[in-house]
Amino acid sequence: MPDNEEIIRLEEVFKIFGPQPRGRAFDLAKAGVHKNEVQKQSGHVVGLSDVSFSVKKGEIFVVMGLSGSGKSTAIRTVNKLHDVTSGQVLVDGVDVQQLEGKELQAFRREKMGMVFQHFALFPHRNVIDNVSYGLKVQKVNRSERDAAAMRALQLVGLQPYADNVPSQLSGGMQQRVGLARALASDPDILLMDEAFSALDPLIRRQMQDELMAIQSEVHKTILFITHDLNEALRIGDRVCIMKDGVVVQIGTPEEILTQPATGYVAEFVQDVDQGRVIKVEEVMVPAEPIHIETAFDQALAALNESAERLVVDDSGKCVGLLTRSDLERVAKQGTQSLQSAVRTDVPVADPSQTLNELYAEAGRGLPIACCDENGLLIGRIDPTAVLEELGRVEALSDAFEREVYM
Secondary structure, three states, X not given: OOOOOEEEEEEEEEEXXXXXXXXXXXXXXXXXXXXXXXXXXXXXXXEEEEEEEEEEOOOEEEEEOOOOOOHHHHHHHHOOOOOOOEEEEEEXXXXXXHOOHHHHHXXXXXXXXXXXXXXXXXXXXXXXXXXXXXXXHOOOOHHHHHHHHHHHHHHOOOHHHOOOOHHHOOHHHHHHHHHXXXXXXXXXXXXXXXXXXXXOHHHHHHHHHXXXXXXXXXXOEEEEEEOOHHHXXXXXXXXXXXXXXXXXXXXXXXXXXXXXXXXHHHHHHOOOOHHHOOEHHHHOEOOOOEEOOOOXXXXXXXXXXXXXXXXXXXXXXXXXXXXXXXXXXXXXOOOOOHHHHOEOOOOEEOOOOEHHHHHHHHOOOOOEEEEOOOOEEEEEEOHHHHHHHHHHHHHHHHHHHHHHHO
């Protein structure tokens, strides 16, 4: 999991493309004029307009947007492939935009690795030489760089292909070589600009899985650029949505999906399968359980306020579900025993599960007990809440649409 230490920060960054970027175009952009109008009035193109965001150490921070949104421009300010017109770009406390020449080259080489959309492999070099190329440029000796390259290849599952040439590998395998190359020098930061966009959908999903598995092991800071919201929500710890050079919303995948800040975001997310993103912990409520040793009459009184309650033992573990009808049935039988009234077929969920995984359980109509890794009850989900949450984003989108046309 990412910690709270900030490693990348863009602060009020403007990037204007044209012969006089700090002239009238900048004044217009700074005043909040839309990029289309700036271009119409000045002939300059606004790449970024007052963009601010920070990336925490160890997180996958995804910048998502369509063509022209400014997402790739933003990542290129981080390694100074683009100079900014105004604003600051800080990487681990260093103002990257102030670096020049060898100092900039050394900073790029030592601090960050880059994974490109197109694999950018040397066709005449074998896999291990491609992966170790950056280390060769740094004048690391052959045995050390080969050892580092083999460690990186092991991370991406390509150790057996070290002596093959790129043309002998599939597209997905070539992209894994590119990822290994970025990892070989053990940089703090990975910059990934549309890294999986050239891959077929199935291979792309496998690469997303691969990236998340590798990240769980190496804990790099990853700034990932994509035009695909499903990809952003799937891999990102946090997601920044951009449009027309401006940041529209920043949040966790769950926040983006369940609390879209604008109609633009709501329109995007209504086509996303919310159940694959929203987690149990987002919608569970306090369990308010009954203890298994509670007196029968007290339990019956407690169930006057609700139709059913989850039941816990002394350790706080969920042992079942108690309903008023079951209590009344047991009472009629003359056995006022709480244990005999508890049903043990209550569905159980982990807080990190997604709502899609609970859909079948919700269909049973029973409350779902949310338990931690030790089996302790930490919350509950009512079955209707699962369906309500899955339908809520569509309602939000409709509401934004009504605002536009009213």
